[in-house]
Amino acid sequence: MKKGDKVRFLSEIGGGIVAGFQGKDIVLVEDEDGFQIPVRVNDVVVVENDDYHVNPIAPEPKSHEEKDYAPAGRPVTFRAEPEERRGGDALSVYLAFIPVDPREMTRTKFEAYLVNDSNYYVAYSYLASEGANWSMRSVGEIEPNTKLFIEEFDKEGLGTLERVAVQLMAYKRGKSFMLKPTVDVQLRIDTVKFYKLHTFQENDFFEEPALLYTVIENDQPSRPLVIDAKKLRQEMARKASNDVGPQVVRPARKQVKDEPVVVDLHAGELLDTTAGLTAADILNYQLDVFRKKMEEYKNHHGAKLIFIHGKGEGVLRHAIIHELDYRYKGCRYQDASFREYGYGATQVTIK
Known part of the structure; x- marks a missing residue:
């Protein structure tokens, strides 16, 4: 089957x-x-x-001991509750991806599952980002200590899964339980990994290798993909205070007509220090700078903006391309001149 x-x-x-x-x-x-x-x-x-x-198919007649003592005309709807396991009262839920045909990684489709590794029933919603808005991809309930298939997609559908959100509400039926806070976690899916077979690893939940993203583990939610405004304010205040002092006044440089606006998004250029900040904090701050610059020039038709993001693993570049595809559809973009900016820069033309 x-x-x-x-x-x-x-x-x-x-x-x-x-x-x-x-x-x-x-x-x-x-x-x-x-x-x-x-x-x-x-x-x-x-x-x-x-x-x-x-x-x-009619069931075989039951003995007197096996008869269902239900009211006449009503079906027996009793269903045994799932068995609980020791250590399962700490909520752990994972988002899992599995290639349908691992031998054809360039063409295979993928299946997505939610894994509920706990003694709680979990009501869930699974959403994907569409620019500033979200679309519902699956909603339902997962029984305790089970995994649930939620969707299948191909390589073309990967572009819609770069940023997903999982919302959870945990509870038990027919018994008292410890109340769990609702969970609302955003995850950035690295779609490049779906082209590499070694990305999918042996695991405790599937017989085949899978790519697992933690939604919540042992009651600790995965860090939400939102920027910590307090930390960033502290870093920006520190940078501003360090800049106070004797300043060398230089004449303002006049921008030549049609000369591109260059924005260096390297963390070292934007923040004086990244101490205490996670990779997600830094990425969100870089994207915030990108959006502000785009908003500043969105009415300057024909203007060219060069965003220097570096080569690295391509996470920042991928996020910028996603923003351009969904938030700034009217703009053209291409790789910037290698001679002038190296491999890690994207040129955007405002239309």
Whole structure:
């Protein structure tokens, strides 16, 4: 049985298309209305056509001890609660990506899963950034100590996953529990990694190698992808105070017409020190400088701006290209002159 197979239920009328799996024992069957129904693998059978309205297989008669003592005319809907495990009351949730065909990394599709490694039920929403706005990609509930398939995408869809958000609310059913704060975490997905097979590693949750991003681990959320304004104010104040003192007054340099505006986004040029700042803090500050400069020149038609971001791992350049594609669609961009700026610079032309 695999995704896309047509199946019908053994114990009741109906069926649908296999949309995914929850662990090894549960299959998600999508009915004609688009609802995904979790069913045990042993309770469905693959069929060749769409005729799901076959009388279900009648169960063997039960002994007196096995009878279902339910009110007349009502089906028995009891379902055992998932078993809890020791150490599972600390909330841990991961976002996982798996290549469908690892032998064809340049062409393969990818599957995305949420892994709930805790004794809590988790209501989740999974969103992707569209410039300043967000789009919902999946929403639902994950049972304790399970993983849930949420979507499949190809290489073209990678561009829409550079920045994602996962929101979580944890709870238990039928018993008291320790209240967990709601989780709202933004993650930057390095799409370059999806072209490298060694990116996908052996792990405790899947039989095949996977790329895991931590949403929350042992009740500690992954650091949100937002800038720490307090830290940045402190750094900027320190830089300003260090600049106070005897200044050499130089005549203002007149900008030649059509000469490009050069903006160096290296952290060492923007901040006096990066002590206490994470890579995410620095990246967000660099992008903030980029946006302010773009806003300053957005009405200067024909103006050319050179953003020096360096080569490195390409994270800052990738983030700038994403901003240009979604926030500043009317602008043209290209690699800046290698002779003048090296490999790590992008030229933007305001239209």
